[in-house]
Amino acid sequence: MFKQFAAISLMNLQTLPQRIGASSVIVIGIAGVVAVMVSVLAMSAGFKHTLADAGRAERAIILRGGSDAELNSNLTRTDIATISNAPGIAKDADGRALLSSELVTVVNVPKVDTGTDANVTLRGVGLTLTGVRPELTIIDGRLFRPAVRELIAGAGAVKEFRGLTTGSVLHLRNADWVVTGIFTSNGDVHESELLADVDTVGSAVERTGYSSAIALLTSPDAFTAFKDALTTDPQLKVDVQREPDYYAAQSRPLTRTINIVGNTVALIMAIGAMFGALNSMYSAVSARGQEIATLRAIGFTALPVLLSVMTEALLLSLLGGMLGACLAWLFFNGHTVSTLGGEFAQVVFKLRVTNTLVVTGILWACAIGLLGGFFPALRAARLSVADALRAS
């Protein structure tokens, strides 16, 4: 039986070039579905990746209880002092606690592509910054100095927003701020931000408190003790989270929306492509009616005929799936875009066509091909030999 199947399949595939028009309908139809699905989902994969990368298991973020996000939160100087004495915080060479008290504000900076104002995070950070976030690297210029209006801009922000190159001057609230350098931070969410000394930012926006505190712990295991110490302290009303958990929660609403949209559109398109595949395979079968009948007449059984038609549909859709995934990768992988993230501020991220997405796309392609090939294959297998042979 396998021999029969191989023989028919090979014969079918050899005649493919003669049916190039109908066959390309399957390939192109499925390529379209997969390209759209992979590109849209690459957005959510990229966004998730950018936020997830900001988190390290050994870092904890402390917010005022019930605040949900840094932008809403408010911690006092006393709170920070209490937090810095909690157990489990790593110390630098001078014995200072590696705790960065931060103040998150949002400033208006025009976007490069539209020229309209966008909300960009200006994050005031403590002097322990480089200790708490070792992944932060200055790639141009130098770090800001405390007590003067200087800031450093993330590499992503520099690309997406106007006037953030080293040496440029940003007019914020009646004062000029100088961009002294550009930093990278493993491609994470902070690369969309501007960083400056926390007390300088505080005086500029007339705020005495902080938004959050970021603590580098001695190890990921120190978290539980650290959290318990803070949450049981009657003087404090804070939420303590591991950084990865915090950022995962921040990325969830947007990635969920994109995933729903992407999958719905792809599903509807897939149904359309399936009709296209059905059409092509039906006409392929009907064009070969006599051929199939002849095979049946000389002793080939129905199953190999059925399988061979399915194989053809599957191969064509596999080709379409790979083509679609390639197109998505070619056009969109690494493409930089920005959107409004969970914190009311812009997050710059790159689209990521991941291996998982490519595999998912190709699996979808195969599913469409199998469904689109099955009914025509069934018809081919059930063809009445006598009628088909007689047909002109």
Add this chain to the structure above:
Amino acid sequence: MKYLPLVWATLWRKKVRTIFTLLSIVIAFLLFGMLETVDYAFAHPDGGVSGADRLITVNKYSITLSLPFADVQEVAALPGVAAVTWITWFGAYFQESKNFIFALPIDTDSYFNVHNDELELTDEAMAAFRNTRTGALVNVALMKQFGWKVGDKIPLHSTIWTQKSTGSLDWTFDIVGTFGAKDPAQAAQMASNLLFHYELFDEGRSFGKGEVGWLEERVTDPAQSAELSKRIDALFANSSNETKTQPAKDFTMTFIKQYGDIGFVLRAILGAVFFTLLFLTGNTMMQSVRERIPELAVLKTLGFSDGTVLGLVIAESLLLCVIAASIGLALSYGTLPIIKQGLPGIDLSPRALVPGIAVAVLLALVVGTPPALRAMRLNIVDALADKR
């Protein structure tokens, strides 16, 4: 018109094929309808009607920075400003953070002076609101969503504002009445609104007293909006809280644009859909004409002119595309309520479906023309002999 039965008959010559082609065009236009309505909604956030006489003044440097309360009086004194009110972002949710509530602390008199004819509100509800310090007016849609009734006491969690008295982020309100939107086009954007007294808010909060989030103005002459915006901003130029005033509509647009070029994404998807569709339908039409060559030759022998044959094939393509497009657009109209659930606060207008028919005609012409030309150029003798 007299050829309609003929075109109809040829269209259904191969039933299965026509049905599958029809279905894939239906699917394409279903997507077209869904995506275009969303695109249209993002491009016309106010339903395209109101808001022409309304301005919004925010802190120039950041939406997170507030403005001093004294600004209100200065703006109110400007000629051309019919009314001004002030609001602060309350950032509330009910029980869980996914139950976002657009709770606005409002100064009753000035708020209704600015939004004079927007709310559908009974006099009793208004009177009850004025008489209840902890009272809240709630949008009917929100009432339904959480099954609230007038008279209920509801706790809202603010993610920002702690109460001075208790240090808690939880605030309790008494629902005293409901309201809806007078203009149905605005219903969606105020669907999660809850209004409560600014006085209660300002006295109750533990910090930020005497500051306001933003100002909303109604102008006497909408034609002067741009000029007036400049005059308002000039009042606070060089102060530590410079302002940015713009029409309410522009403010919303700027905000929506921050999400990125949604229109581009949607159009790119549609581009991919129609490119594949063009290919599929074009192929079917070509194939169907190829199979009918002898029949077409018979028609020509009977005296049908080249032009008529061309017309017949194009008419067939038109009929197929327009029928399928109409079904697809009708289906997408049916999905609007589902999309609405996923996009609260966005008004979906069926107006976006109108260009769909034009697209269908265009599609029909593009896929119908090559086979139609082929049919027109057929040489009777060769075609009858089925020499292709």
